Amino acid sequence: MTDTTASSPLKRTPLRDVHVKAGAKMVPFGGWDMPVQYRGIIEEHRAVRRAVGLFDISHMGEFEVRGPDALAAVQRLCTNDARTLELGQVQYAALCYPEGGIVDDLTVYRLAADHYMLVVNASNIDKDWAWVTSHSLGRAEWKNVSDETALLAVQGPRAEALVGRLADRDVTGIPYYHFVRGAVAGVPAIISRTGYTGEDGFELYVAAGSAERLWAALIEAGRPDGIQPIGLGARDTLRLEMKYALYGNDIDQTTNPLEAGLGWVVKPAKGEFIGREAIEALRARGVARKLVGFEMAERAVPRHGYRLMSGGAPVGVVTSGSFGPSVERSIGIGYVPAAQSAVGSELAVEIRGAAHAARVVKTPFHPSHTKKA
Amino acid sequence: MANVPAELRYTREHEWAKVEGDRARIGITAFAQEQLGDVVFVELPKVGAKVTAMKTFGVVESVKAVSDLFAPVSGEVVEVNAALPKQPELVNTDPYGKGWMLVIRMANPKDVDGLMSAADYEKLTAGGGH
Numbered sequence: 421m422t423d424t425t426a427s428s429p430l431k432r433t434p435l436r437d438v439h440v441k442a443g444a445k446m447v448p449f450g451g452w453d454m455p456v457q458y459r460g461i462i463e464e465h466r467a468v469r470r471a472v473g474l475f476d477i478s479h480m481g482e483f484e485v486r487g488p489d490a491l492a493a494v495q496r497l498c499t500n501d502a503r504t505l506e507l508g509q510v511q512y513a514a515l516c517y518p519e520g521g522i523v524d525d526l527t528v529y530r531l532a533a534d535h536y537m538l539v540v541n542a543s544n545i546d547k548d549w550a551w552v553t554s555h556s557l558g559r560a561e562w563k564n565v566s567d568e569t570a571l572l573a574v575q576g577p578r579a580e581a582l583v584g585r586l587a588d589r590d591v592t593g594i595p596y597y598h599f600v601r602g603a604v605a606g607v608p609a610i611i612s613r614t615g616y617t618g619e620d621g622f623e624l625y626v627a628a629g630s631a632e633r634l635w636a637a638l639i640e641a642g643r644p645d646g647i648q649p650i651g652l653g654a655r656d657t658l659r660l661e662m663k664y665a666l667y668g669n670d671i672d673q674t675t676n677p678l679e680a681g682l683g684w685v686v687k688p689a690k691g692e693f694i695g696r697e698a699i700e701a702l703r704a705r706g707v708a709r710k711l712v713g714f715e716m717a718e719r720a721v722p723r724h725g726y727r728l729m730s731g732g733a734p735v736g737v738v739t740s741g742s743f744g745p746s747v748e749r750s751i752g753i754g755y756v757p758a759a760q761s762a763v764g765s766e767l768a769v770e771i772r773g774a775a776h777a778a779r780v781v782k783t784p785f786h787p788s789h790t791k792k793a
Numbered sequence: 794m795a796n797v798p799a800e801l802r803y804t805r806e807h808e809w810a811k812v813e814g815d816r817a818r819i820g821i822t823a824f825a826q827e828q829l830g831d832v833v834f835v836e837l838p839k840v841g842a843k844v845t846a847m848k849t850f851g852v853v854e855s856v857k858a859v860s861d862l863f864a865p866v867s868g869e870v871v872e873v874n875a876a877l878p879k880q881p882e883l884v885n886t887d888p889y890g891k892g893w894m895l896v897i898r899m900a901n902p903k904d905v906d907g908l909m910s911a912a913d914y915e916k917l918t919a920g921g922g923h
Contacts (some may be wrong), residue, residue: 445830460885461856462831653830653857719834719881721854743833743856750834773850774834 433478434570434631440453442649450543450668452479454652459478461653465745468617468658469786471646473575474638475655476633477623481545481566486535489558497552498528499677499699501690510597510614513553513685514677516695520702521673522680524548525665529599539571541667555694570631573640575621575658577789578645583622586641587611591622596791602702605637618662618788661744663713663753663783669724670711670739670753679707679755697757709736710761713783714769715751719743722752722769729768729775730760738769745756746786748783752778797915798889802865802908802921804847805917810865811863812905813896817866820893821853821884824918829855832884835877837862837894841869844897847905851894853884864897866904872896 430453440446444455453475456518457464467473485493492501500513507530514785515523524544529537545566553562574583584591586608588603599612624777626634656666663681665671671680678686678773688700716722722741727734741752756767763782768775801809807825811818818908826832834854844864850864859873874893876883885893899905 456857457830460831462833462882657856719878720836721834721859722857743854747858 431479434628435476435478435635437633438632439476439649443472444649444651447652449652450479450541452542454479455649457651457653458649461651461657462745463651464628464648464654465657467646467648468560468576468619470577470652471648471748472574472578472582472642472643472652473648473652473654474620474635475573475575476570476631476635477655478570478628479542481532481540481542481548481564481573482569482571482625483538483540483552483559484531484535484536484563484565485556486532487550487561488534489560490534490536492558492699493552493556493560494528494538494692495585495690496557496693498526499686499693499695500528500727502530502536503685503690507532508598508600510599512597515548515683516693516699517673518694518698519678520698521669521693522667522675522677523551523673523777525667525671525682529610529612533672541661542630543668550760553622568628570626570628572623572626572631572634572638573615573621575615575617575619575650577620578642578647579619579621582638582645583611584694586637588664605634605641607634607637609634609655610718613791615790616664617658618664618784618786618790619658619787622793639651656740657742660740660742660751660753661746661786662788663785665711666740675755676702676707678702681709707758709751710754710758711739712765712780713751713753713760713785714767714778715747715749715781715785716769717777717779719750720771721750721777722754722771722776727777728754729758729770730756730766732775734770735760735767741769751785753783756780795827795918796889797822797824797911797918799911801889801911802844802905803911803914804863804865804908806861808863808865809904810908812902815903816871816896817868818893818896818897819865820888821862822914822918823888826885826888826892829853829858831856832881833890835881835884835894837873837877838870838900840870840873844868844870844895846907861892862894865908866897867901868897868899868904869897871898
């Protein structure tokens with residue numbers, strides 16, 4: 421169940437001891453010692469859908485870039501058009517290789533006129549840091565603030581009320597994918613209306629040294645809201661029901677943004693960026709395969725790496741799968757040939773040598789309740 | 794500390810067996826379900842199937858993991874828990890009761906002598922892991 425082959429010692433977030441004390445089951449994830457669950461994945465999943473959950477995602481990486489050419493550097497690295505970002509706005513994007521494969525997916529924050537923050541996946545911090553600093557340009561100064569930054573996510577229908585009670589300013593007016601600087605429970609924070617669950621909520625960037633104080637304040641103040649700490653297990657089932665991609669599972673160096681359904685964050689009209697030519701050539705040709713969502717006819721669980729079959733022949737591979745606690749059935753996502761990607765296409769998943777029926781369905785699997793932009 | 798009923802016998806793979814005459818009722822232990830987390834699917838043989846001691850007879854899937862199930866004894870499946878397809882969570886909530894999996898008519902009731910006592914099983918799991 422757990423990876424015991426890790427060669428280097430696991431990294432710890434500032435909240436690691438808090439999780440252990442709370443009885444969390446800890447597992448290695450991307451080189452980090454992380455809570456996979458506290459009371460149970462399904463209960464935690466439902467707490468986020470119905471009330472509010474608190475996540476420690478301090479393992480995520482944060483890079484800042486500033487200077488007269490900061491925008492130009494971001495534009496060269498990212499597939500999306502950061503020129504359209506206003507102060508206080510956030511944008512989802514990908515970093516690509518020249519061949520079109522994905523280095524990472526990330527969010528870009530415009531902190532000030534010539535000052536941006538890139539938030540990257542934990543398992544990719546070292547790779548991404550090497551990539552952005554070696555492909556930067558001009559007068560752009562990079563700083564890796566991952567170690568000094570903690571990140572707490574407050575997600576669920578009660579998140580706005582809870583964060584609103586603790587914040588020093590109104591948070592109800594923060595649109596989706598926007599942020600303000602303020603304080604929550606007296607802790608200076610970037611209060612960002614973003615998340616990875618499909619629920620309304622916030623991600624709070626704070627100094628690592630303040631993480632424990634903010635965590636305790638949210639748990640205490642959230643008691644009447646039914647707050648629960650949420651581990652990576654429920655984080656995964658929540659994002660899966662939204663068909664949000666997970667780097668290393670659904671996207672990686674061998675997949676491109678178009679086949680992954682991320683064409684909407686690729687903006688060739690903005691000008692040059694790394695990977696543009698390859699992706700445009702691909703767009704002109706048409707992609708051979710597509711990342712689709714499927715549901716199983718029965719409860720057997722599709723998992724990463726299982727084969728997708730059609731007419732008895734292998735046609736693709738499952739990239740993520742689980743029992744979906746809100747949709748109450750087994751669901752998955754995976755790559756299939758474009759011809760088999762339409763909603764309603766009949767597939768099978770090979771599970772322990774036997775074909776189990778599956779069908780391509782509309783996604784997200786569960787309706788999104790994020791704040792409307 | 795997980796609950797280990799004294800009247801049951803155990804395997805190293807965390808199944809329990811309850812002897813009922815020439816039959817054995819089997820399931821997985823409280824320790825096993827705790828390690829697995831939320832059980833979402835149990836794949837079991839049908840009535841009439843033969844199982845062999847210490848060979849796999851099925852699979853239990855939690856949200857995070859897939860685990861093989863090992864038969865404590867050899868014999869023929871005479872009952873299968875019909876509640877589990879709809880309510881696999883019974884394995885979590887009541888592993889020694891409503892979460893039972895099979896009843897096996899034992900080919901060789903002496904198989905039971907090879908299983909662990911509650912005291913030995915408790916020692917095995919006292920370390921907290923495999």
